Amino acid sequence: MLSGKEKISYGLGAVGKDMVYMLSASYILYYYQDLLGVSAIAMGIILLIARIFDAFNDPIMGIIVAKTKTRWGKFRPWLLIGTLTNAVVLFLMFSAPPALNKTGLIAYAAVTYIVWGVTYTMMDIPYWSMIPAFTKGGKEREGLSALARSCAGVGSAVISIITVMSVFALGMKFSPDAEAYKNSVALIEQTKAAQEKLIENICAQTAVTADELELYAVKIKENKGDEASLSFIKADEKDFLEKGMSQALLDEYKAVVTNVAVAEKDSVKAKVPVERTGYKYFSLIVAVLFVVFIVITCAAIKEKSTVKFQSPSVGEMFRALFRNDQAVVIVAAIVMINTALYITSNLVIYFFKYDFNPAAFESNYSMFNMFGGGFQILAMMILFPLFRKFMNTVKIFYASFFMAFTGYIILLFVAVSGTSNFWALVPSAFLIMSAIGMLNVVVTIFLANTVDYGELKNHRRDESVIFSMQTFVVKLASGISALIASVVLAVCNINKDAINGTKLAASSTIGLRMSMTLIPLVVLIAGLIIFKTRFILNDKKVQEINEQLAARGKKLEAVSSDAE
Secondary structure, rough: OOOOOHHHHHHHHHHHHHHHHHHHHHHHHHHHHHOOOOOOHHHHHHHHHHHHHHHHHHHHHHHHHHHHHOOOOOHHHHHHHHHHHHHHHHHHHHHHHHHHHHHHHHHHHHHHHHHHHHHHHHHHHHHHHHHHHHHHHHHHHHHHHHHHHHHHHHHHHHHHHHHHHHHHHHHHHHHHOOOHHHHHHHHHHHHHHHHHHHHHHHHOOOOOHHHHHHHHHHHHOOOOHHHHHHHHHHHHHHHHHHHOHHHHHHHHHHHHHHHHHHHHHHHHHHHHHHHHHHHHHHHHHHHHHHHHHHHHHHHHHHOOOOOOOOOOOOOHHHHHHHHHHHHHHHHHHHHHHHHHHHHHHHHHHHHHHHHHHHHOOOOOOOHHHHHHHHHHHHHHHHHHHHHHHOOOHHHHHHHHHHHHHHHHHHHHOOOOOOOOOHHHHHHHHHHHHHHHHHHHHHHHHHHHHHHHHHHHHHHHOOOHHHHHHHHHHHHHHHHHHHHHHHHHHHOOOOOHHHHHOOOOHHHEEEEEEEHHHHHHHHHHHHHHHHHHHOEEEEEEEHHHHHHHHHHHHHHHHHHHHHHO
């Protein structure tokens, strides 16, 4: 039986490593594309190439871990080495030198992100490989898997909740450009106050309403210089003149609206170096916490595997992996689940910043993630154990998928409606993140069970190779989702319009809303189809496998005793 100290220490490691992973998975595209101005397509290609590289790196790392023999075990040395190097690279990845031009930034992003993936693999594979190595099957393994996933959810949730607010606070404290940003915000307030005062005067002197003037201001800000935009503006101006507004008053109002638009654009640009500094210091804090938590894990966990390890050749390892059809099914499901989630997480920050009440971006985005992260943690800690009393793991898997589908449909309708009511988003956050929380626990249990399945089928226990696939496919999902998000940003012109501080066009807004909901829905449906048609490891089947392995072990012991 695992002690409470071991469980807590192992859980802390999950908190630290998922803080690091969530920071990279959810904010690397935003950091380089929105803040540093790197092309969205270029970033998408970089992230995908890094994942292709991982296709070769991750299984090899699994083999290296499996072949490692030290007095500290085969997992802990790599866990510590990977953590230390990954923490350094994480800091460098979010500390791009200001002197770099666009080409230099692309090269810097490519190198640091690929190296980050390699070092993360060094740490992640041995971390998850520990589960079947020092736990027995059944409830003990389920309990530790649930605990680790719950703690990982805590790490992810913490990053989702505090990143934007913390980055801004750190940037305002340490950035030399903080004062310039404060001045730009003050200028916006001054110009808007002048606009409001002028609107009052116009409404008092003419038949023009405040709503008409506000709508006219929006058209001025969205004006692209094309014939259609100009015709709408001229139609409004003609209407204003007919309602008693003088040409001089109209020109004055146009000038005030232009001043507001210029001030808003300048403020967006002034905020960039502040956020850039904030990400640098925030990544440093996360990296330090990551190292501390993993050191605690390494100090407390002792490897207790009783499985006799035989060092196989590379070819034998790959053949053993590919013969484990159930592992293939589960890693495919993991790809689909994480791809859906990461598409949404990559795009939702743009949704809050440029579509859903941009003036309250930091607070609304942080609150949304606070609710979502909280729901995910509660699902792993409370809902999953509760469901487990009444359902087997396969039924929980299906129930979680149904919750996710429902949540995305609700999110679609809320986003398309154009509402700015934050609370309308909470039900979808509850359903989606609760579902993701339970799915993360369930698929980890399933993956651990495939180790036993592979041992029974192939006469070899390949936990390192199988769990290396988990590391690879989660990062693959991150790369795929980032590429999809990059294409969406490029197609919707968000990479060009947003960084200049202009209001998004209606087509861009609609494309963003549809992409962050419909694409994840399609991906989840594909994952469900694969699982339903191929997966066979229900609770009854797992029990049978454990009994057969136990019987085989007793038989081998008897043969060994007779030989002696």
